[in-house]
Amino acid sequence: MTRVPFTQNYRWHLPLLLLVFCCSFFINNGAIFADIMESRNIITAREMVYDHNWLVPTMNGELRLEKPPLPTWIAAITEMISPDNLPLQRAMAGFAAVMLVLFFYKFATKLTDNRTYALVSSLVLCTSYNIILMGRTATWDIYCHAFMMGAIYYLYLALRQNPCKWTYFIGAGIFMGLSFLGKGPVSFYALLLPFVCAYILYYRKETQMKGKWIALAVMILIGIVLSTWWYAYIYIYHQEMASYVFHKESSSWSNHNVRSWYYYWQFFLETGVWSLLTLTTLLVPFWKKRVESSKEYLFCLSWMLLILFFLSLLPEKKTRYLLPILLPAALTMGHLFVYWIRQAKQKMPQLKDRVLYRINAYLIVVAALALPIALYLFMYREGRMGTGMFVWLVVLFLTVAVWLFRSAFKLQPFSFLMGIVALFAVAELFVMPYIGSFVSNSDPKSISATRENPELQPLPFYHSKDEVLRIELVYEAHKKIGDMDLTNKEEIIKALPFVLISQKPAELLIPDSIRKDLNLRFIDCYDNNRWAKGHKRYDSVFISNVTIVEPIKEQ
Incomplete structure (x- = not known):
């Protein structure tokens, strides 16, 4: 009986992703104190519940109309279920991250008709720094992009499906509206607009719009209605304050946190452990002749670079605004992994392939070997961690480092990827509880x-x-x-x-x-x-x- 490779045994994809979700977004998510953004959001949610101002949010008794209310409603319902429960509030953001990755997985599957590619890309995404951070904190950024990923998935299906499938257009419109209620036009500009531009660039000739224009118009109408009803309500009942907030928010884009156009040159660092691999994806002349789906690779790469371009046009810049770039970046890296997995069956006969793979892999191995040293310097030596736990973690990290080295040396890309997943799991399961003690006052009196x-x-x-x-x-x-x-x-x-x-x-x-x-x-x-x-x-x-x-x- 022929053994089916794990990557092609699709029934294990969802259980594996669920395990990764638990580690990435939920385990030990209450280890660190609430930051200023979380404090603002949870205060607003509390006042919704206890002051019954569900349509007119306040923070510390003053109107807070800068942000749309959908994530705050979710936080308020959470407050009603379990008052003053920070881990549960963060878990809601974790569920949004789960929704994002599941839509991402489904989109990747439809894009290439390759579930191995979808799994690999999703694992890369789940081990990217900014996704983990936003999925573990009670902030609102993850919500708008999660809903927009759903909108993009349904929009892609609607455009590719012949004849017209109304449910896809309606689904896209609903998720666009929810995204706008999550954080206004942020995800429309940072994720949807670059996607549409990249789609037109690569798929316009093979997209049949005959019989779809009315459905497209309905999609836009649904999106507009869902996006604007709350703003219309606020404008009618709090016109003066709404006008003030609109002008303040508009001016902040040009006057607040103004940075140079090249401020985002370090965008690849937002992927964390995959920073070098993100840069490796930019070797277009090399990869477009090698990857199995060259058009899809170029589409994903263009989507990523267009996000970078559009974000760079805005005067206001913050590194957390780069969150949406991780989605096409993971898709692009997925093409490289699938290529390496395919070539590994033949032991990567080309020297260039082996060199690129091992450079990326060995750098991560070095980082993994440095973790026990970091634990000693910042945790054990400072008395924040006991001897037993320190020894246990050193053994675990060294075991994973050996696993990664072996996978790099023996040219086993999927095994290497699973080693990265294991590395993150160890950190999130055993190290995360100690991070709070690293950033804390030894004599607190709250x-x-x-x-x-x-x-x-x-x-x-x-x-x-x-x-x-x-x-x-x-x-x-x-x-x-x-x-x-x-x-x-x-x-x-x-x-x-x-x-x-x-x-x-x-x-x-x-x-x-x-x-x-x-x-x-x-x-x-x-x-x-x-x-x-x-x-x-x-x-x-x-x-x-x-x-x-x-x-x-x-x-």
Whole structure:
């Protein structure tokens, strides 16, 4: 009986991907504290639930209309199911990442009619740095691109299917609308527009549009209706604020985080371990004569480069905006892997193939061998990891490194890819719990402790308008913290009694002429710095002196 290679045994593809999903997006996803973006998003979701403002989002009591509400609705429902559960909030982003990769797998299958290619490309994507990061944090970027990947999948089917299949066009329209409700036009510009341009470049002649124009128009109409209904509602009921936000967001694209046009030259680094392989895909004269599906390879490469081009045109640039480039990058790298897998059956007879494969592979082997050293320097030597766990991880990493070296030397590309998957699994299963201790204050005293103080909870929280309020403190305190002019006696008297959150002692902020009529009861001083005192990132804005301000009781 002939043995079927694992890559062609399609019934194992989904179970393998599910295992990879668990490691990449879910295991130990609560190990690291909530960052500023997560804090903003979860605060908005909380206020949706507890203030019942589902259509008009607020953050710390103020309108937050900059971002469409769909991801916040998901976070709010999660808050209703399990309040204050950061791992579950992050798991929702993980499910969005799972949806993205599944649509990606289905798209890759349809693109080449090759499930081995789809599996390999999906594994590359799941082990790319930025995908893992966005799938493990409660931020909204992953949602819009996940929905847009679904839209692209259905749009591709609709354009390639003859005769016209209305369900594909309708599906594409629905997912486009959901993407817009996820983060506005971001994914339309960064993912869909480059895809359409690349598609026209390579497939326009073989695409029959006869009988599809009405369905295409319906798709666009569905997308527009789903995309704009919330904006229309906000404009009708909060016209002034909506206009302000629109102009602010528009100007931020040209005035905020402005970088040079070549800022994204390091785009390949966003793939993490696959950085060198991403650069290797750019050797077009070499690969287009070798890969099995040269047109599909050129299409994926063009899609990737067009994303880079369009993002470079925008004045505002951030590295996280490069997330969509990972999708065509993984597809392009998939073509190289499939070629190497096919050539490996013949031991890669051409020297150039062996050299390129081994250069890429051996560099990753060196990185894997460096991991035990990094563990010793940053974890074991600093007392963050015990001897038993350190020895166990060294054995695991060295075992995987030997696996990778053997796969590189013996010209076994799929085995090498599975070694990379194993390397990430070890890191996510065993190292991730220690990452939080690496980025943490050894003597933490969070303002979240105020939640347990029954004397504070019924009172409103305020801070001085002359001091910076970090949104992370609002997240930790689980309370709205309004701003107050502490030199305005009338404003203070009107708010009594209240809790004052301040970096400086309350006595130094309230003038003597006002303070003589008040009773200031100091509760405690909290420190929400994630870094220890003396570290360059330690900042006084995370210091919180908590004081109850109340009228003087008559004797």
